[in-house]
Amino acid sequence: MPQGRTFRCVGVYGEGVHDEPIDPFNGDPADPAAGLHDPREDDPLDPLTEVERQDVLEDLADLEIYQALLQPIGVRGLVIECEDCREPHYFDWDLLRGNLRHLLDSGRPRVHEPAYDPDPDHYVSWDYARGYADGVHDTLTEGTEDDAPAEG
Numbered sequence: 001m002p003q004g005r006t007f008r009c010v011g012v013y014g015e016g017v018h019d020e021p022i023d024p025f026n027g028d029p030a031d032p033a034a035g036l037h038d039p040r041e042d043d044p045l046d047p048l049t050e051v052e053r054q055d056v057l058e059d060l061a062d063l064e065i066y067q068a069l070l071q072p073i074g075v076r077g078l079v080i081e082c083e084d085c086r087e088p089h090y091f092d093w094d095l096l097r098g099n100l101r102h103l104l105d106s107g108r109p110r111v112h113e114p115a116y117d118p119d120p121d122h123y124v125s126w127d128y129a130r131g132y133a134d135g136v137h138d139t140l141t142e143g144t145e146d147d148a149p150a151e152g
Helices: 050-073 093-106 126-147
Strands: 077-081 088-092 123-125
Touching: 050 093, 050 126, 077 093, 077 126, 088 093, 123 126
Parallel strands: 077 123
Antiparallel strands: 077 088
16 A cells, blocks of 8 residues: 555445436436426335235246356346337346346336347347256256166
């Protein structure tokens, strides 16, 4: 460390990290969206049912597996066909994880728009990721079933 300089730790590593993007206009009186009506303000919060909540938790667990298996071979995330706009949406692993956590916390999906110029070759569908994970699982357990002693 150079002489004459002092450094101090301002916080704990990871403290203050947000899953969601921070609104750059938060608290700004010149916020261009300040006059727009937020439909979420009037709508009663409709929490997820226990079944929906369990589905989202399972999706989060699956996402961890898919990322661990697919990221090392160059897959950057998943592509999802949007029911609203009928266009594919490309989500990197962290963004999709954040969206699922947001859904768990708020009961509502995030507002979304298509990614800018994604390379479709770097994204796979949920079905592909599930099939890939199933194939890896089957390959790993293939030898263990044959090695089990026969009953009889």
